[in-house]
């Protein structure tokens with residue numbers, strides 16, 4: 001029995017030495033120390049021993065049990081440590097590995113062109129102003145010389161919050177707001193969203209963008225308007241660009257004009273882009289009406305000024321050859337990723 005016990009001790013130790021996993025160690029524990037284990041099996045035969053032998057074998061068996069238990073504990077600790085080391089090794093972050101590139105998107109075509117326009121006017125000393133999209137009827141119409149019964153209201157039908165408050169139909173109310181809060185001389189552009197109750201189609205949207213311009217000083221003339229806008233057109237479309245002023249009517253400017261640029265595709269010969277005209281209309285403008293100056297708190301006997309309004313969508317559509325305005329608002333990535 002003694003030799004059997006010693007054998008168990010040796011086998012257990014040898015086995016445990018060679019084991020590498022928690023599972024193997026657990027199996028060894030069951031095999032040697034478990035209820036149905038080898039050691040227990042031997043102890044069950046103790047009854048056969050003589051009274052002298054029993055305590056000797058008993059003590060030996062306990063020693064061996066303690067021995068194997070210790071061995072198991074040591075081995076478990078060793079395995080645990082190795083596993084931890086392995087985990088640490090595997091989970092270290094390699095900071096030299098190339099990262100996953102983040103998708104940063106790109107500028108919306110409306111922003112591309114608007115940023116260019118801002119840049120050009122800032123270069124000419126213009127300030128950039130912003131104002132409310134929900135606007136008083138007074139600023140949007142009345143103060144701009146468009147009284148309640150004026151036919152211009154028909155073409156600028158909008159969304160009414162109440163009788164006196166509307167979604168602005170144009171950025172022109174910024175002329176009045178800017179004059180009220182600034183002393184001339186000044187030059188400003190005011191880009192922003194405007195609204196009209198138009199049905200959506202390829203060239204109309206109830207929401208679109210304008211850029212208002214206003215210059216007020218002593219002795220400002222139509223020549224200043226022409227020179228400024230010619231410089232603008234050349235910066236936007238190239239040095240060879242020409243501009244042409246056509247007489248027009250706006251209630252808040254007198255005289256008023258529409259301004260065309262020579263077609264940037266054909267250079268003025270006539271092509272599908274300019275519908276054979278050689279010219280493309282890009283904005284409206286004129287000399288600020290004396291009544292409008294007065295409404296803005298500027299004395300028309302001392303100061304004069306010119307104003308202009310640019311429709312952003314038109315410029316963007318021409319620039320990028322976009323034939324349907326709806327594309328600008330649909331946020332379809334397949335469209336937007338082209339810019």
Ligand code: DAH
Pocket residue numbers: 169170171172212213250252253284285286307308309310
């Ligand atoms: N607000 C006008 C519109 O929406 C555009 C415009 C024309 C603005 C002439 C101006 C201007 O400042 O002088 O049709």
